[in-house]
Amino acid sequence: MKLFIKDVGELELQAPISVGSLAEKLGRKTVIAAIHDGKLIDVRDEVEEGQIEFVTLDHPVAPQVYRHTMSHIMAQAVMRIFGEDKVLLGIGPVIENGFYYDFEIISGKIVEEDLPKIQEEMRKIIEQDLPIERFTMKKDEAVEFMKQRGQKYKVELLSEMQEETVTFYKQGEFVDLCRGPHLPSTGIVKHFKLLSLSGAYWRGNESNPMLQRIYGTAFASEEELNKYVEMIEEARRRDHRKLGPALGIFFIDHDHAPGMPIFTPAGTVILRELMNFSRELHLSSGYQEVMTPLVMSEKLWRMSGHWDHYKENMYFTSKEDQNFAIKPMNCPGHILIYKNKPVSYRDLPIRYFEFGRVHRYERSGVLHGLLRVRSFTQDDAHIFCRIDQIEQEIVGIIRLIERIYAQFGFEYSVELSTMPEDHMGDVETWNMATESLKNALESIKLPYVIKEGEGAFYGPKIDFHVKDSIGRMWQCATVQLDFLMPQRFDLYYVDADGSQVRPVMIHTAKYGSLERFLGILIEHFAGAFPTWLAPTQAVVLPISDRHRHYAEQIVEKFSHSGVRIKLDARHETLSYRVRESQTMKVPYMFIVGDREMNEKKISVRTRKGVDLGAKDIDEVLNTVIEEIRTRSLKNLLEG
Known part of the structure; x- marks a missing residue:
């Protein structure tokens, strides 16, 4: 061997x-x-x-092993503190950058103040350096074993397992049902931190009991742990769920529109600017803008396959004995436009795009500010093309995505997702579609990783993940190749020889969701948007009432040039008004007093607290206009 x-x-x-x-x-x-x-x-x-x-500990996959072990160490500590007979164990998997474990405490609960105690007990278990042993049991024996220990959630998991033999891991007095892998002993990794406590329905089902979930993280070195904890703290300071409402950008009325963000005038300004930027790029790249209905018939969604594969995530209504669905996707509407008139091979490719409002049901437990919502807007596009045009179209989409991400200073990574278990169509068609995406990526030498089984139900896809200013990755743009939808809707074009040929359909969104992208931008910029995106780009602050008329003239001059500028002449101290403008992240403050009036100038300050001194009005105006026109990420007045 x-x-x-x-x-x-x-x-x-x-x-x-x-x-x-x-x-x-x-x-x-x-x-x-x-x-x-x-x-x-x-x-x-x-x-x-x-x-x-x-x-070894420095290997890229090592965290999967030692964080999994750390979840068992945490569970053991919880049992030591609350008592083995009082703790019911749920599951304790590894997640991105950490781990968690779900618990039910009989006749009690874990509170935030318990986390330091649990951490201290975990340190004791680590210091004991307990050997971690693995053993197996027949499934029937394992069920009885867990019943004797009162672990009803483990019994439920065991009852659904297909294996005849299951594995357990033991460290000291603690035993848990688990597939592993685990470290050889509890003392190998010492650098960890418990991060938060939350509620979680057993197995994510709202009809099941609510358990308590403790999140934690672990790293091979103290330096890595400290760096990550600092990043987490910075992420909390940037949390769009706090910053967005505080800056007057959006709010969510959980009583009347749960999971559906409401945008204020300030938030609407930002969304409009994002749409204008996307619209410019799409139109200059040969796309045609369209608008499709928000509500369409059940018949359409059955034909598209969403009824069979996506029904649980859709909203429905009935009128005049007809069933309708609020659209969760824009693609069927674009297909109807394609079918509305004959198409020749000379017409291809046809590129449609739409800022389409969609609604998708998400469980309340997974809603998360703007990042996970029930109502959102996609910069959604669909391309209908010939097979020989696939590669060039996908390359064109990628170049467009690169242009958008460069505008925000985003680096990105790429994933190619292949056929899922719940899919439409035959394997041969899927393989052809997947190879087409691979060929396009490789033709422009764009690195990617393959995510097996994570494609959409109608085709493989390319996903783009952007890295924000503190190193977090966010999934945004997507490119999905679809040979199946044209078949289901009987789409065709007339070829040169007069025959009818199926087109290929490419689904793509660049931002992904405008709402989600805005949430990412709020955290990326910590609310301090570049001037072109800022809801208020400048504020004029007269020192006293006698300077108000001069301040109003400045507001009028800048407003006529398209600058979003406001007057703040409230009877508050100048320092108070300056601080408030900085708190609201306004890029520029123009202060006017006697000297500025006499010299026909304005004193300029930035939201960072930088005093740029007195400047010529036209010079400032032209610079701000240029900063907005070029959609600059930099403050051009600072040089």
Whole structure:
């Protein structure tokens, strides 16, 4: 039996051997897991042939292992504090940048003040450096074992498992049903922090009991942990759910429109600017803007496949014995436009785009400010083209996305998602569509990673994830290739020889959702939008009443040039008004007093507190206009 080990070479084995024993045999003392033929496995797993790569603490997948172990350490600590007979265990998975565990405390509850106590008990478990053992049981035995321990949620999980044999992990007195992998002992990773406490329905179902969820994170080094905690604190300061309402941009009326944001005049200004920018780029790239109905018949949604694959996320209504759905997608409307008149091969590609309002039902437990809503606007576009045009169209979309992200200073990464289990159409069509997307990405040498089984139900897709100013990644733009919708709607174009040929349909949104993109921008800029996006771009502050007329003249001059400017002549101190303008993140403050009136100038301050001194009015106006025209991210008045 031959085993190829990365960084070691080929090794001849006489019998299967555990990863841990193999690592010890080769003098590798810091191995915590391994990747065997592309799959992450436990140090306790045996291997005999294939390819293997040892995982140490500095390996990219190592956090999956030590954070999973840390969730068990946390559960053990909770049981020690509240008592084994009082704690019902839910699940404790690894998530991006951390882990959590769900608990039910019998006749009690965990409160925020308990988190430091739980952390301290976790440190004791880590200091004990308890060996972590794995053992197996027959499923029937495991059910009885968990029943005896009173763990009803584990019994429920076991009852749904198909395996005849299940695995458990044990550390000291703590035992948990788990597939792993886990660290060899509890003392290997010491740098962790519990972050928050929240409620979570068992298995995400609102009809199930509400459990308590503790979130935490862990890192291999103290430096990494501190850096992440600082980022979390900065993210809290930037939270759009607080900043947005505080800056008068939006609010959500949970009693009357739950999950559906309401935008104030200030928020509407920002959305309008985002739409204007997107509209300019689309129109200059050969797209035609359209508008489609918000409510369309059940028949249409059955034909599109949404009725069978997306019904649980849709809103419905009935009138005159007809059933209708509020659209969750814009694509069927664009298809109706395509079908409205004959199409020749010479007409292709046809590119439609729309700022389409859509509604999708999301459970109340997952709603999150502007980032997860029930009502939102997409800068949605659909391209109908020939097969030989696919690659050039996808490349064109990518270039358009790059142009949009460059405007905001975003770096990005790309994912290609393939056929999901719940899909329409045959595998051959899916493979052809997936290869088309791969070819387009590779033709422009754009790096990407593959996400198996995460495509839309009607086709594979490319997703773009932008990195914000504090390093977080957000999924925004998408490009989805669709051979199936044209077939379901019997779309065709007339080819050169007079035959009828199916077009290919490409779905794409650049912002993704305007609401979500705005939420990201609020946090990216910490509410201090570049001047072209700022709801109020400048405010004029007369020092006293006798300076008001001069201030009004400045407001009029700037307003006529398209600058969003306001007068603040309230009977408050100048310092108070300056602070309030800075709090509201207004890019520029123009202060006028006797000297400014006499010299026909304005004194300029920025929201950062920088005093630029007295300046010529026309010079300032021209610079601000240029800053807005070029959609600059920089304050041009500062040079």
